[in-house]
Amino acid sequence: MASVISGRMQTARFLGGVRRSFGYREVLDRWGSTSCCNASRGGRQHGRRWLSSAKPSFTVIEMPKLSPTMETGNIVSWMKKGGEHIAEGDAIAEIETDKATLTMDAQDECYMAKILVAEGTTDIEIGRPIAVSVEEAKDVEAVAAMEDSLFGRVTEEVTPVVTVTEANSEQSTPRSEPSHSASYPDHTVLEMPKLSPTMETGVISEWTKAEGDEIKSGDVIASVETDKATIDFEVHEDGYLAKILVEAGKPDIAIGQPVAIMTETPVETAVFEGYLNGAVHAVGQETEQEAPSTIPAIEEHSSSAAVAPATKPEVETVPAASSITPAWEGSYEDIELTKYRKITGARLVESKQSIPHYYLSVACCVDKMSDLRARINDNRKDGEPKVSVNDFVLKACAVALRKVPEVNSQWAGESIRQMHSVDLSVAVQTERGLITPIVPDADRKTLKEMSAKVRELAQKAKENTLLPAEFMGGTFTVSNLGMFGIDEFSAVINPPQSAILAVGTGHQKVVPNPEGGFTNSQFMTVTLSCDHRVIDGALGSRWLACFQENIEDPMNML
Numbered sequence: 001m002a003s004v005i006s007g008r009m010q011t012a013r014f015l016g017g018v019r020r021s022f023g024y025r026e027v028l029d030r031w032g033s034t035s036c037c038n039a040s041r042g043g044r045q046h047g048r049r050w051l052s053s054a055k056p057s058f059t060v061i062e063m064p065k066l067s068p069t070m071e072t073g074n075i076v077s078w079m080k081k082g083g084e085h086i087a088e089g090d091a092i093a094e095i096e097t098d099k100a101t102l103t104m105d106a107q108d109e110c111y112m113a114k115i116l117v118a119e120g121t122t123d124i125e126i127g128r129p130i131a132v133s134v135e136e137a138k139d140v141e142a143v144a145a146m147e148d149s150l151f152g153r154v155t156e157e158v159t160p161v162v163t164v165t166e167a168n169s170e171q172s173t174p175r176s177e178p179s180h181s182a183s184y185p186d187h188t189v190l191e192m193p194k195l196s197p198t199m200e201t202g203v204i205s206e207w208t209k210a211e212g213d214e215i216k217s218g219d220v221i222a223s224v225e226t227d228k229a230t231i232d233f234e235v236h237e238d239g240y241l242a243k244i245l246v247e248a249g250k251p252d253i254a255i256g257q258p259v260a261i262m263t264e265t266p267v268e269t270a271v272f273e274g275y276l277n278g279a280v281h282a283v284g285q286e287t288e289q290e291a292p293s294t295i296p297a298i299e300e301h302s303s304s305a306a307v308a309p310a311t312k313p314e315v316e317t318v319p320a321a322s323s324i325t326p327a328w329e330g331s332y333e334d335i336e337l338t339k340y341r342k343i344t345g346a347r348l349v350e351s352k353q354s355i356p357h358y359y360l361s362v363a364c365c366v367d368k369m370s371d372l373r374a375r376i377n378d379n380r381k382d383g384e385p386k387v388s389v390n391d392f393v394l395k396a397c398a399v400a401l402r403k404v405p406e407v408n409s410q411w412a413g414e415s416i417r418q419m420h421s422v423d424l425s426v427a428v429q430t431e432r433g434l435i436t437p438i439v440p441d442a443d444r445k446t447l448k449e450m451s452a453k454v455r456e457l458a459q460k461a462k463e464n465t466l467l468p469a470e471f472m473g474g475t476f477t478v479s480n481l482g483m484f485g486i487d488e489f490s491a492v493i494n495p496p497q498s499a500i501l502a503v504g505t506g507h508q509k510v511v512p513n514p515e516g517g518f519t520n521s522q523f524m525t526v527t528l529s530c531d532h533r534v535i536d537g538a539l540g541s542r543w544l545a546c547f548q549e550n551i552e553d554p555m556n557m558l
Contacts, residue, residue, distance in 0.1 A: 056139035058113060060151050061131040063095075063124045064104065067468055069343050070097045072123040075130065079103075080112045083140050086133065093119075093131075098343035099435065100466050110135055113143040116151060123339075184275070185267050187242060190260040192224070192253045193233065199226045201252040204233075204259060209241045211269045215262065222248075222259075239264050243272040340433040351495050355411075356532040359490050360540050363523045364551045366506055370522060372554050376447075384448075390426075390480050391451040393503055393526075396550035397478055398422050398442035398450075399557040404543040408475050410496045411533050425474030425494060426454055428461045435461050436494060438474045447558060478503065488525040498531040499540070501547070524551075 063073050076094040080086055091103040092112065110133040117130040124130065129151045134143050192202050203225040209215060215235055222233040243261040246253055253259065261272055337345075369392050377386045401408045401422045409418045422443040425436035437457035442450065460466045479491045482505035491502040504525045513519040526547070530540045550557045 056134060056136070056142050058139070058143045058151075059110065059133045060129045061104075061133060063126055063128045063130050065126045066095065066097045066102055067099050067472055069099070069347065070126065071343075072125055072339070073097050074122040074339065075117055075119050075124065076101055077119045078115055078131075082112055082115055082144060084112050085137070086110050086112055096339065098339045099468070099471055101464055102468070111137050111140050113140045114146075114148075114151075116148055185242075185263055185265075185271060187272075188237070188239070188262040189258045190221075190235070190262060192246075192255055192257045192259050194255045195224060195226045195231050199255065201254055202226050203251050203253065204246055204248050205230060207244060207248050211241055211244055212266065213241050214266075215239050215241055235262070237262070240266050242267050243269055243275060245275070338432055340435075344433055347495065348492050351493050355493050355495060357490075357493060357529055358532050358537070358540075359527055359529055360537070360544050361488060361525060361527040362544050362548055363509075363525045364548050365511075366522050366524045366551060369551055369554050370506075385451065385455060387447060387451050389482065389506075389524075390478075390503070391447055391454065392551065392554055393480065393501075394424055394426065394439065394442060394450055394454065394478055395445075395447050395557060396547050396554070397476065397501060398424060398445070399550050400543055400546040401476055402443040403546050404539070406539055407499055407535055407543045409498055409534050410475075411498060411531060416534055419475040421475070423473060423475045425477040425497070426457065427477060427479040427491075428458050430462050430464070432464065435466070435471055436474060436477055437461050437466055437471050476500070482506065482524065488527055490527050491529050493529050493531055498534040499543075500529045502527040502529065 066073070074096040076096050078093050080090065080092040086092060086106045086109065088106055088109050090106045092106055093104045095102050095104055112131065113134045114132040115130075116132065117124060117128070132143055132151055134140055192204075195202070204222050205225045206223045207221065208223065209219065209221040215221060215238065217236050217238055218234060220232040220234050221241060223230050224233050239262040241260060242263040244259075245261065246257070246259040261275065366389075369389070373387055373389065373392065380386065405418060408422060409416050411417075421441055424439045424442040426439060427434060427436050437460070439445070439450065439453050439457070445453065457466070457470060460470065474494070475497060477491070477494045477497055477500040479500060480503040481489060482503050484505075486504050487507065488504040489502050491500045493500050504527075506522045506524045508520050509523045510518050511521050526544075528540055528544050528547075530537075535543075
């Protein structure tokens with residue numbers, strides 16, 4: 001039940017050109033910056049080589065950055081184990097990024113000496129050491145026996161420490177520090193839970209368990225009054241209520257504030273006397289006559305002297321909000337976000353917050369396009385796939401971007417960067433989320449070439465086998481929800497691009513017949529989302545008119 005309430009990561013790193021001692025007689029020195037491995041699908045080299053007069057030289061393999069948006073990666077599997085020979089070009093690991101699963105290939109011949117991060121490990125930071133290789137087989141055993149800390153930041157070494165900061169440094173008064181040297185039994189800190197979306201503080205209206213009482217999983221230990229209702233505070237572990245830190249009725253207890261202590265076995269309440277100096281933060285309780293209240297806080301210490309003694313047991317902080325389901329919320333399931341979904345969400349928020357969107361819509365008559373598509377598909381060869389409406393849309397976009405190149409641009413801070421190639425990003429929905437594979441040089445492709453390329457990319461996206469070059473970049477995006485029956489919609493711009501076209505479904509409309517009377521025609525509504533910093537309204541309208549001309553009379557673009 002015990003874990004760490006706070007701490008600081010203690011790591012060792014090698015610095016180029018600087019000698020550092022790690023308590024050994026040997027002193028390791030930076031010999032060069034080479035790599036045994038690289039990512040075969042667009043990744044760059046990631047490794048560091050070290051040389052010592054007393055120990056064998058070795059290369060530290062780091063987590064590579066395999067896409068512009070990648071911040072962390074997951075090691076799906078190691079294809080080479082410790083001691084195995086690695087030939088140039090061999091795949092040594094599978095790495096899952098925010099976009100795809102890629103293999104890390106060896107650039108040079110070497111031997112796997114030591115694996116620092118086990119397969120299945122997630123959220124590994126870019127540049128973090130994950131393995132060590134050597135050039136000679138005879139060096140494997142010696143390097144494998146070396147401490148992991150010698151290879152850089154591999155594991156987080158956390159030391160428990162709790163400090164108290166003053167709420168107002170200008171009006172602080174002397175206070176007694178919490179007894180960090182006290183030998184507290186293993187215990188769990190229960191915090192004030194967040195029981196409603198708008199709740200900022202709460203009141204414990206009643207403790208239903210007294211200090212020293214035994215608690216079973218599911219027992220109600222207190223009633224908490226929120227801004228909406230009074231809700232039972234349940235615990236989901238067996239134990240004993242060792243200490244109540246907040247008396248019933250005390251108002252305005254901040255979310256996350258420690259309110260009680262649990263232990264696995266019975267203990268005397270006096271053992272926790274003075275715990276956290278009795279400091280419980282009550283919002284708005286300070287007055288001019290009283291010294292400011294102190295707030296328990298977690299701070300990082302750069303000096304080892306500030307770290308609590310290693311003999312102090314670890315403390316587990318249980319966020320009560322995650323263990324309590326208020327009755328009025330009903331049942332629910334929290335589905336863990338994939339890396340894919342996290343990155344997509346972050347980029348969409350970035351887009352809407354940083355890009356001044358505006359929208360232009362037009363209804364395009366697609367009668368001629370439908371007739372031409374039917375003729376092309378009727379005359380296709382055996383085994384040749386049909387041409388889709390989306391293929392015509394992409395072709396119309398590509399030709400419009402070639403004719404109105406100002407839209408094929410990006411905001412570059414101090415300038416507008418106009419791209420020379422038309423690389424269309426096509427939104428594809430997969431089980432893992434939305435991804436936008438790229439059709440390069442789309443303006444130079446025929447309709448059938450466009451169709452074949454899109455089918456290939458869509459299949460690879462669904463199989464999670466896209467190469468980085470197939471989804472990184474792009475100058476303009478097309479998102480088509482017409483096949484789902486959506487009449488029209490507005491899409492979010494895919495940064496750093498400056499525009500995205502949202503395509504709706506076709507629908508029948510009665511229109512005047514030039515020869516007299518009325519006739520039925522099929523129309524498709526498209527909406528262009530523009531970055532107003534790059535594309536003014538007149539420019540966006542000009543591009544949309546060009547697109548409309550292409551889609552309404554497709555022979556002009558073929």
